[in-house]
Amino acid sequence: MRSRPLPGDRSDDATVHRMIRVDHAGEYGAARIYTGQLAVLGRRGKADLIRHMRDQEQVHLDTFNATVADRRVRPTVLLPFWHLAGFALGAATAALGERAAMACTVAVEETIDAHYTAQIDRLGSTEPALRETLEKFRGEEREHRDIALANEAERTPGYRLLSAAIRAGCRLAIGLSERL
Ligand SMILES: [Fe+2]
């Protein structure tokens, strides 16, 4: 528990605020990706799986919405952009078919898994409550990746190229959302 600010706390605070800002942005984007997928595939065979993942992302987002408010973190100014870009990515991959939607899920969830792992390592023994949240969410992101792999993500035509493009986009989104 943090009592009053001490000299040297500032940089830690700034670091943790950046973490919360980007995690909030990421969960916001993830929820929008699955909403975009459902807009296209909502009546198809994989809809229940996608809905399950979307519902978990909504819980992740609700958690970070509360954290942003509690800790007075400034959300990224890019939220309106992630609103559109997340939906567009979900809908566009879904329009290519259920396998392409699953390929998108693998690329996104693996990137988020690596991102949460880096944050967890960085927090070490500080911020135990935040760390516990990240570990729980990371477990669910890995579950999403596994669902997508089990549903033929890798059989999408052009899988490697599609996957590389989405990963690069996600890493760019992470870098921008930490700073802006
Ligand atoms: Fe999530």
Ligand SMILES: [Fe+2]
């Ligand atoms: Fe996820």
